[in-house]
Amino acid sequence: MAVLQIYDQLLQFPLFQGMSRDDLEIVAGHTRFGFSKLSSGKKIVVDGEPCTQLYFLINGSVTVETFAEDHRFSVVERMSAPFILQQEAIFGYHQCYTHTYTSLTKVNLLTIDKEEVLRLLEEFLIFRLNMVNLFATQTQKLFRRAWQRSPQSLRERACRFFLEHSTYPAGHKTFYILMGQLAEELNDSRLNVSRLLKELEQEELVESHRGRVEIPQLERLIM
Numbered sequence: 001m002a003v004l005q006i007y008d009q010l011l012q013f014p015l016f017q018g019m020s021r022d023d024l025e026i027v028a029g030h031t032r033f034g035f036s037k038l039s040s041g042k043k044i045v046v047d048g049e050p051c052t053q054l055y056f057l058i059n060g061s062v063t064v065e066t067f068a069e070d071h072r073f074s075v076v077e078r079m080s081a082p083f084i085l086q087q088e089a090i091f092g093y094h095q096c097y098t099h100t101y102t103s104l105t106k107v108n109l110l111t112i113d114k115e116e117v118l119r120l121l122e123e124f125l126i127f128r129l130n131m132v133n134l135f136a137t138q139t140q141k142l143f144r145r146a147w148q149r150s151p152q153s154l155r156e157r158a159c160r161f162f163l164e165h166s167t168y169p170a171g172h173k174t175f176y177i178l179m180g181q182l183a184e185e186l187n188d189s190r191l192n193v194s195r196l197l198k199e200l201e202q203e204e205l206v207e208s209h210r211g212r213v214e215i216p217q218l219e220r221l222i223m
Helices: 003-010 021-030 114-123 125-146 154-164 179-186 190-202
Strands: 033-038 043-045 053-059 061-067 074-080 100-103 107-113 173-176 207-209 212-215
Touching: 003 021, 053 114, 107 114, 114 125, 154 179, 154 190, 179 190, 190 207
Parallel strands: none
Antiparallel strands: 033 107, 043 100, 053 107, 061 074, 061 100, 074 173, 173 212, 207 212
């Protein structure tokens, strides 16, 4: 890919925003990038794999699948370019992916190995600050969540459950979960949970199926 094309692609991502034109041209011309094109339905990374590089989705859409620790339920989300695949996994105590990413459409990916990421962090202050800001924002959101008002009703508990088990608080979500398991997670009866899902269906906020709950737009549900 030509330097000018790489330059344009990098501008899509928060990690490179705010960098000067000269710095971006240096990054585009002197960084070892990887490029790949995948058809739909191809695994990109799998839950548990070591994170040794950053994946930048520059075209197309992917699904993000996350399993509960006991594998009793899972959620599948959809994300579109521009998007970085779990950037926080490249550092820290547990440097492995905790989601499985699969191409939903034809996708184009740009990759940067960890050693190149470390070099960029060392050489470019803005890149370093952007990385710190992204991690700090994630940490602050998690901290604030613990101090939110506790849900007061079954509906509020359900909304909190769907939100807390999503990587992004908007967009399409598919929860693969049995009614009994959902009732257990919400600390209520199957009958009450079933009634709630029917109410939410009537409001066109969810679509309930056997073993599956579709949420077309999570942001509407949690308003």
